[in-house]
Amino acid sequence: MALCYQYHQLPVLPLDRPVPKHVLSRRGAISFSSSSSLFGCANPRVLSQTFTISSNLWIPSSGWEERFLERRGAISYESSDQTALYIRMLGDVRVRSRAGFQPERRDSHPYIDFRLLHLPPETGELASARKIRRLRSFQRYFRSAHLFRGISSPNSLCILDDNYSGQAMCMLEKDRSWNFDIFLFDRLTNGNSLVTLTFHLFKYHGLVEHFHLDLVKLRQFLVMVQEDYRSNNPYHNAIHAADVTQAMNCYLKEAKLAEFVSPWDILVGLLAAATHDMDHPGVNQSFLIKTNHYLACLYKNTSVLENHHWKSAVCVLQESKLFSHLSVEESYQLGHQLGSLILATDITRQNEFLSQLRTHLDMSDLCLDNAGQRHFMLQIALKCADISNPCRPWKLSKQWSEKVCQEFFHQGDIERRHKLAISQLCDRRTETVANIQIGFITCVAKPLFVEWSRFCNTTLSRTMLGHLSLNNASWKGLLKEHTRSGDDADSITRK
Numbered sequence: 001m002a003l004c005y006q007y008h009q010l011p012v013l014p015l016d017r018p019v020p021k022h023v024l025s026r027r028g029a030i031s032f033s034s035s036s037s038l039f040g041c042a043n044p045r046v047l048s049q050t051f052t053i054s055s056n057l058w059i060p061s062s063g064w065e066e067r068f069l070e071r072r073g074a075i076s077y078e079s080s081d082q083t084a085l086y087i088r089m090l091g092d093v094r095v096r097s098r099a100g101f102q103p104e105r106r107d108s109h110p111y112i113d114f115r116l117l118h119l120p121p122e123t124g125e126l127a128s129a130r131k132i133r134r135l136r137s138f139q140r141y142f143r144s145a146h147l148f149r150g151i152s153s154p155n156s157l158c159i160l161d162d163n164y165s166g167q168a169m170c171m172l173e174k175d176r177s178w179n180f181d182i183f184l185f186d187r188l189t190n191g192n193s194l195v196t197l198t199f200h201l202f203k204y205h206g207l208v209e210h211f212h213l214d215l216v217k218l219r220q221f222l223v224m225v226q227e228d229y230r231s232n233n234p235y236h237n238a239i240h241a242a243d244v245t246q247a248m249n250c251y252l253k254e255a256k257l258a259e260f261v262s263p264w265d266i267l268v269g270l271l272a273a274a275t276h277d278m279d280h281p282g283v284n285q286s287f288l289i290k291t292n293h294y295l296a297c298l299y300k301n302t303s304v305l306e307n308h309h310w311k312s313a314v315c316v317l318q319e320s321k322l323f324s325h326l327s328v329e330e331s332y333q334l335g336h337q338l339g340s341l342i343l344a345t346d347i348t349r350q351n352e353f354l355s356q357l358r359t360h361l362d363m364s365d366l367c368l369d370n371a372g373q374r375h376f377m378l379q380i381a382l383k384c385a386d387i388s389n390p391c392r393p394w395k396l397s398k399q400w401s402e403k404v405c406q407e408f409f410h411q412g413d414i415e416r417r418h419k420l421a422i423s424q425l426c427d428r429r430t431e432t433v434a435n436i437q438i439g440f441i442t443c444v445a446k447p448l449f450v451e452w453s454r455f456c457n458t459t460l461s462r463t464m465l466g467h468l469s470l471n472n473a474s475w476k477g478l479l480k481e482h483t484r485s486g487d488d489a490d491s492i493t494r495k
């Protein structure tokens, strides 16, 4: 069965209509057959002129190939990769036809316009769902357009926004607190935690002055990054990126690193944290491989997602022109080091990094005034930040655990529905959140954080290990309770 992966709204859908020659994808993403010469940067603004949307499927307008090819001049691509000019996936669909649509407040939950409830009944459930999705896209567009221009919402709730902004600013004063509640911060910033936090950190670290950054371009860049995360992913969304950026900032301030890191290291570290999961589709690599997704083909089944996140980041960097004043060599180094950090977050490479770190610590041979070794420690720091959620206080950690498992189980549901082999940890009928957490903490998180604590030897690194043990114990307690009462799998996290 031919499968087409729908980005904005899982699941995989059987293709029930002829597909235009090179176009394989649906709304929210565009892909091309691997043999196509049309690998290029699918910029939403270009695509909205080039394609029309019909029944949720992108249909090319006449002359689209020429127009699309024109765009290739502005695309970044690896000169070493002959076939693969990079495809920037379409992060959003701009729906422009809804004049008079009033924006409403949005918190970290998906936006829903409740007037949809009053639509005539014959529109049916599917049509309503589609409209909700389109309105949500519009909301994102509207919100970002306002952010660009610094315009606040015209309705009365902007008074509350000011109030919330004040509270968010108070939170930023404790930007290095390990108890930093990123979920609350996201609500207080009206869903803009990634933009607000990263913008603040760039200013706090003096990166704006040091690299002569244009503040407007910086904000536009961060808005584009945030927009490229998919808000309907329970876990791999912009709040996760903000959480990782906050953790990375804490780690950059750890004495052993802080003594040596340069403004350049801080710049690359924060950029990598903010962009490290850009345009994550909410499914893992094995899913992309088994559904013959074009990204798997493009990146030859190796670090497929991480390569995609990196290339998405580079595209947005270029589009924003934030670093257009850097020399060719500096720009190359920025892209290269960003890639090396993001690629290190591939969890399948965990042992490779862990054993290198162990060896260095055993030999006490880490020399952080060497740029290469500093970069290695930045890779480790980003890896730690990426999986730091089990080291947060229980109230925060539990939420992340539920979200990541929700994403796993959603993938498993799709696989079951389409009679694909259900990926490890993704079967809600056999797995529980508690079991997954105990396994993840024991086999993945603890070994890494033990070494990290050996390296840092600070209060923070010991605090993280403390939370890790407490959280593990809490999950074990929940599991025991669950086993005694014979509850169903889902109820285990409700307790």
Ligand SMILES: Nc1ncnc2c1ncn2[C@@H]1O[C@@H]2COP(=O)(O)O[C@H]2[C@H]1O
Pocket (backbone or CB within 6 Å): 277, 305, 345, 346, 347, 386, 387, 389, 390, 400, 401, 404, 436, 437, 440
């Ligand atoms: N709390 C958690 N429980 C289980 N797996 C996790 C948890 N946090 C992170 N992960 C996994 O660690 C992976 C790190 O890389 P990814 O973000 O691609 O995907 C992440 C998840 O698969």
